[in-house]
Amino acid sequence: MKKILFIACVLLSSKSFALDLAKYPIELSSGDGVNVAIAPTTDKKQALIKVTGINHEIDGVTFLTDLKPHGSNNAYKYSYDGSERSLVSVDDGYGCCSYTLYIPETREGTYLSTKEESNPAIVADLKAQYEQQLGKGIQAKLASFNREKHLTYQQKKITDANSEIDKRCGVKIKTTVDWKTIDDKTLQNYAVGSFCAQVASEMVSMCENDPSFKNKIAPINTIECQFTNELKLRQNSQTLTFKTAPKAPNQPQFIKSYLLNL
Numbered sequence: 718m719k720k721i722l723f724i725a726c727v728l729l730s731s732k733s734f735a736l737d738l739a740k741y742p743i744e745l746s747s748g749d750g751v752n753v754a755i756a757p758t759t760d761k762k763q764a765l766i767k768v769t770g771i772n773h774e775i776d777g778v779t780f781l782t783d784l785k786p787h788g789s790n791n792a793y794k795y796s797y798d799g800s801e802r803s804l805v806s807v808d809d810g811y812g813c814c815s816y817t818l819y820i821p822e823t824r825e826g827t828y829l830s831t832k833e834e835s836n837p838a839i840v841a842d843l844k845a846q847y848e849q850q851l852g853k854g855i856q857a858k859l860a861s862f863n864r865e866k867h868l869t870y871q872q873k874k875i876t877d878a879n880s881e882i883d884k885r886c887g888v889k890i891k892t893t894v895d896w897k898t899i900d901d902k903t904l905q906n907y908a909v910g911s912f913c914a915q916v917a918s919e920m921v922s923m924c925e926n927d928p929s930f931k932n933k934i935a936p937i938n939t940i941e942c943q944f945t946n947e948l949k950l951r952q953n954s955q956t957l958t959f960k961t962a963p964k965a966p967n968q969p970q971f972i973k974s975y976l977l978n979l
Contacts, residue, residue, distance in 0.1 A: 736763070737758055737759045737760070738757070738758055738759065739756070739758065739761075739840070740840065742756045742835050742840050742843070743755040743756075743831065743835065744831070744836070744839065745805075745818075745829035745830065745831055747770075747818070747827050747829055748830065751770040751771055751818065751827055752768070752769050753766065753767070753768050753769075753805060753818055754766070754767050754839050755793070755805065756839065761784065762783065763782060764782050764793050765779055765780070765844060765847050766779070766780050766782050766804055766805060767779040767843055767846065768818065771820055773822075774859065775859065778850060778856065778859065779843050779850060779856075780795040780856060781795070781856075782794055782795045783795075790807055791809070792804070792805065792806040792819075793805045793806075793807070795860075797821055797859055797860060798821065798859070798860075798861075798862060799861060799901070799905050800905070802819065802821065805829075806819070806826070814831070815828070816828075816830075862901050867905065868896060871904065871908070871909050871910030871911075872894075872896070872910065873910070874908070874913075874914050875894060875910050878892050879891050881917060881918070882920055882921060885924050885925055886920060886930075886931045886934065887924075888931055888935055888937075889938065890937055890939065891938065891940070892914060892916070892917050892939075892942060893939060893941050894909070894910075894942045894944075898944070899944055907963050912944065912961045912963065912968075913942035913961060915959075915961065915968055915969060915972055916940045916942075916950070916957060916972055917940060918969075919969060919976060920934055920976065923976060933976070937952070937957055938956070939956045939957070940956075940957045941956055941958045941959065942960075942961060943958070943959070943960045943961070944961060945960045945962055946962050947960055948961065948962045948965035950975045952979070
């Protein structure tokens with residue numbers, strides 16, 4: 718927590734007070750309760766942005782964003798959950814401009830329309846809110862990688878895989894992962910739970926295609942998954958040790974071939 722507050726103080730001293738904001742903000746609305754206020758800098762390279770009306774932890778938080786390329790357009794980008802994200806994209810074609818909001822953990826963007834009149838008082842409000850929240854470390858906390866959130870999501874993939882074997886094959890086989898060996902970078906960049914659930918998924922598919930297959934896997938009670946740089950599958954008594962590698966191709970076929978020869 719002290720580290721987050723220190724980062725916030727550094728950001729506050731080096732960025733917020735130096736912001737030279739344009740007089741008029743850009744006010745956007747989705748038409749169904751989602752509102753976005755943008756206060757660009759005079760050089761148009763950055764902007765303070767606040768989103769309201771969404772059921773998400775970024776609601777009401779004012780972020781300092783950088784205007785950067787985003788595909789064929791540009792987007793206001795910020796740091797969230799350990800990586801740079803696009804918050805609002807700007808399509809400046811055909812007379813300028815159309816805007817799209819990207820909420821973390823959602824696949825589709827929210828299209829926004831520009832309000833005809835903007836209130837200059839919003840600029841001062843956004844700057845004050847930004848500095849206050851920055852001093853409390855709110856943006857710094859949201860920018861940090863949230864390991865617990867990612868871990869919970871990936872662990873659910875494993876739990877679901879275990880349940881499917883029980884349901885479809887009629888046998889209890891537990892897929893296990895030593896999560897302490899999975900570092901933040903790996904957890905952030907790869908769907909560890911999905912990779913490790915592949916053996917269980919293939920078992921389920923094979924049970925559905927051939928009910929007698931469950932007899933082959935009946936002696937097995939554990940799938941021990943290791944996230945490595947090699948692809949291997951070995952049986953040792955009642956345990957299948959599965960080494961999965963994110964860059965290894967054709968993993969489902971590899972697993973199926975092995976299981977057929979049990």
